[in-house]
Amino acid sequence: MKPPSLTTIALALAVLAPMAPVQAETPAPAPALINGYQPTWWKEAVVYQVYPRSFKDSNGDGIGDIPGITSKLDYLQKLGVNVIWLSPHYDSPNADNGYDIRDYRKVMAEFGTMADFDKMLAGIKQRHMRLIVDLVVNHTSDEHHWFVESRKSKDNPYRDYYFWRDGKPDPAGKPGPDGKPTTLPPNNDPSFFSGSAWQFDPTTNQYYLHYFAVKQPDLNWDNPKVREEVYSLMRFWLDKGVDGFRMDVIPLISKNPAFPDLTPDQLHNYGNAYANGPHMHDYLQEMNRNVMAKYDVMTVGEALGISLEQTPLIVGDNRHELNMIFNFDAIRSNRTGRDFKPADLPTLKAIYTRHAEVLDTHSWDTVFLSNHDNPRIVSTFGDDSPEFRVPSAKLLATMLLTLRGTPFLYQGDELGMTNYPFKSIADFDDIEVKNAYKANVLTGKIPEDVFIANLRHTSRDNSRTPMQWDASTNGGFTTAAKPWLAENPNYTQINAAAEVADSNSIYNYTAKLIALRRAHQAFVYGDYKDIDPDNKSIFIYTRTLGTERYLVVLNFSPGPVAYTLPTSVKINSLVMSNLDTTSLITSTLNLAGWEARIYKLQ
Template sequence: MHDELIYGQTKHWWKESVVYQIYPRSFQDSNGDGIGDLPGITSRLDYLRDLGVDVIWLSPHYDSPNADNGYDIRDYRKVMREFGTMQDFDALLAGIKQRGMRLIVDLVANHTSDEHVWFIESRKSRDNPYRDYYLWRPGKIAANGAELPPNNFGSAFSGSAWTKDKGTGEYYLHLFAEKQPDLNWDNPAVREEIYSTMRFWLDKGVDGFRMDVIPFISKDATFPDVLPNESQVHINANGPHLQEYLQEMNREVLSKYDCMTVGEAHGITIEETPTLVDERRHELNMIFNFDAVRLNRDGRNWRQWKLTELKAIYARQYEALGVHSWNTIFLANHDNPRLVNAFGDDSDAYRVASAKVLATMLLTLKGTAYLYQGDELGMTNYRFRSIEEYDDIEAKNAWKFDVLTGKETAEHYLDNLARVSRDHARTPMQWDDSPHAGFTSPDAKPWLAVNPNYTTINAADARRDQDSIYHYMQQLLRLRKQTLAFVYGDYEDLAPEHPSLFLYARTLGEERFLVALNFSRETFALPDEFSKGQIVLANTASISSELGAWESRIVLA
């Protein structure tokens, strides 16, 4: 049977879907321990169905000691105790299916927890059967006789990516936390363990995987040093056997299921993206390219971004991917600050309007759209005031390596962290104006601070207010479902050099839509073609030939 085509592109359910990411620790607590859990998510499924999303992406729910909030897995086939039981997972999955939605789960295949039985065995001796499940190397001797790590790789969470194990005298690689040793994908037994795990969850009925740092699975086994003009993240993402392993994964597992895959792909450029997602290669369906979501960063530091830069990224993505590769559209997730703070206007006057502008863009550009919990409410960053208030291992490690060593002042570090911290996305979901925003019971202590603005920004109020971000997003989701032009249509930027307006067309056959987005507090005249068509959706009831501050408009030309 051949895939159905639409204007030269293959139709797939995952191209037409909108994905909603849930961070289970922060979504809904059902038992009053201050930690979100699976039964809590199940209790809120009607909310997600009513919003209109198609796929739920569940961040790691596996057994874990939580060095990195679940991305350090101790047992791939067991549910984290704080989140519930396997029966709770089965009930959640059944509830999702009953409501006509699908579920994808995180696949963390680059590394495990150091408490995983494989690593416990691996570190026992150099001849242990599990030794080769991980990447062990002897240190190297410097000219002065001092012992150094095997190479100069740095951890994404600060410090060296190598830790010496006293038991065997060798170093193990961890591109992330010390408690997250990297797996050795050159070992066929490791690959089969991962494939078996994937089959376990797919056989349960999950609909695919978001694959954590998946390009990092292949390493140059000689581990040369990173040169001064080289990017380690680009080296990590372009190992010698990456395509071979992804094609094997597809052949052995993915091709046998009607599932979707999306890879987190730090270090993969837009131009390199087809090497992972071109459907003729049989690897992944799509990847997250980080050029847009990290446009406001210079390394770990915040930078002022320009709309022309963002538009140029989307234009490059469209040109690079063509008809055989598929894109993802996202500007928020569990690793980034809140959407409206990072790319909108979080002032009282424009928070709602700017959140609607961003939602319009995310749901009308070409690619599968990904929303993060709370985007539909316009949730904002929390005002953390000291390093003690943060939970994130990345923030705490950088404080230790940069501030406590005098490389950076505490004031500068905290000012910057207030803009970029991952913890902003992890504050509990704001359900109503009851204590702790309805996230947990009134007498419980939430695992992370609840933003005090929950009394005015919450789901209960949003559902009552017909002019809310929530209801506007509902309308956008319905429109996208009814309009294949927003999925498969051609994309054309109509004003690439305008510093404040994002004007573009989506065209499929005879159907042509125009989208106008104002990313500023100023008012601008619109091209004539925007006034000649039928207005399909706008974020304001006052329509004129000009586009007002943070106004969005969709026109059927």
């Protein structure tokens, strides 16, 4: 006779027990798939990036701050965005505008206090929006407590929180100021901000690694103590009610500790060489297990060096790493290295088609063409001339909000803000520009006028000029005599007050697009197909989900185009147009310059 099983014994005890058994909670059933996708809030979101230094100054010091953001939450709610991405708000010496963090649990004094942050977060929640914050953990500030301790001695408990290495012998053998022979950096790794990625520190006669500015030493993620410090600070913000993270240069967190010299090919594209270190996926999966899996969060990684083909390894449902990443193929499609080149529509279209082919229903995408590290979208992919600025800005909004993936808007996109008319190096704030100027102009490699002309198209400072709220002094951004970065002089014509009041403005058109996307899941989970990929002027594609079938037509040129639809495409009705025109439902579409239309198909 078999002895009773443990299950049988447990059931018998439950029957004999004097109190009713406690029933285990039944997990809520997963929502039904939509076109093969698992529906989630972050897939349906429209994200708006706030660069706090440039958004709104509340206290007249010329620097945007958190109370300023809180004062404009109604503006964002009316626009219709439901997730705000806040660029770094942490305590920082501002060597790289907040991306050099001194204290992850403290608000930058220029931006306000933790009480101000809590009030802003409460205001966001009250308006049924969510907040994600920047997670900058590839590096810290050199003023962070960990690095201050790390550089004191080779046996300091924080020494291996960072990468320290001996230098190589200098063949020249010249003695340094202390009389000892000088050394060369441990390898030939370059910094993204010019020069070597290694900085000599005389306290211990070793070099530390900094892929970015000298004041941004890279953390050593191979040290489990570092990883747990990061997970702890993530829990701190999530427990406050933050809804997730945008993760700065996250593919760079794992390094090859041997630090071999880069090959000539790797030096040509060192961003790719630095990404995908030997333990990157291990660390992201550990981060997910220890932190993200315990919260309902949105995570999006700045995926420097990650190819489209590698993307499913980070964002795939079964990988348990991140929800999404930013792939830079589209946003950099008009660059050759650091130099500007005119946008090519077939190239841009091919990128979106390739994304649809490579990323299946288990790998979610992002859609963006602007952020704090790139120039203004209308000046880059549109036409910022007085005649076409408004229609081309609306066309770009139409594309971003109807393509496949979670759309990300950058502050001022909804107004059609433009690039700044830079005239000299004195006009710039960006450390990347200043270092490149020293390395290229002062050494005679590039003429200054050529250098400045290229930056008018490419500089990050184009997107960092203050928000243009109204036609008053400094665009209503600040009451200070001078803002931290000059306001674009066109603020008297381009500003939020005028656009909110104008029913035909870019702002109100964008709000209608967001509402359309929210009302029709075809624009979120629907299939995507480019109908005419080789056309140099027209971008025409379908978004279809069951009986919901839409056609998006975009004329990426200033001239009129008579476009004949394929016989298989039958229009039912016009849903939206960026021009105030009456459109006949015919097989030939007579499109004005930079016209955008959305049709419902039969």
